Amino acid sequence: MGYQIRDQQALYFLTFTVVGWIDIFTRPRYKDIVIDSLRYCQQKKGLELFAYCLMTNHLHLIARAADGYELSNIVRDFKKFTATELFKEITNSPTESRRGWLQWLLKQEGERNPSNLNFQLWQQRSHGVELRTQEMVQQRLAYTHANPVRAGICYRDEDYLYSSASFYAGLEAVLPVSLLF
Secondary structure, X not given: OXXXXXXXXXXXXXXXXXXXXXXXXXXXXXXXXXXXXXXXXXHHOOEEEEEEEEOOOEEEEEEEEOOOOOHHHHHHHHHHHHHHHHHHHHHHOOOOOOHHHHHHHHHHHHHOXXXXXXXXXXXXXXXXXXXXXXXXXXXXXXXXXXXHHHOOOOOOHHHOOOEOHHHHOOOOOOOOOOOOO
């Protein structure tokens, strides 16, 4: 199934949601798999990343594909790789107290989708909005960075580790991005 990305080089606000809104990203190792995969996509797959925020059950990005690359292919590969790696990590982690429950839920979701063989971690469709105006870009950037504040995780956008807000504030970030402004 294709992703709803019409212009492969346009700037998009993307949301990837875990099936059933399951809180997968509660452990640093799981978050690191996503961050490392985004970094790989930046370095090797033509992902131009401008903002991100990884919450417990979803990921927001502002991104586009570099010339010669297709954003829908990057999204497909990212979701497939991270789903596989996360499922392996959940299965093999000696400290994962939710292992059996998570495996069962992800396998149940996979059985409902004929495109999957064993399990499904990400919802099939990715919510993508083409950012056509400066106002849209500013609104989605603010929304992305304010996610952890709205969730009550931190007081200030830039204090959340798994977000590009710190980079925009001139601080270190776990994953540097290209600044929009």
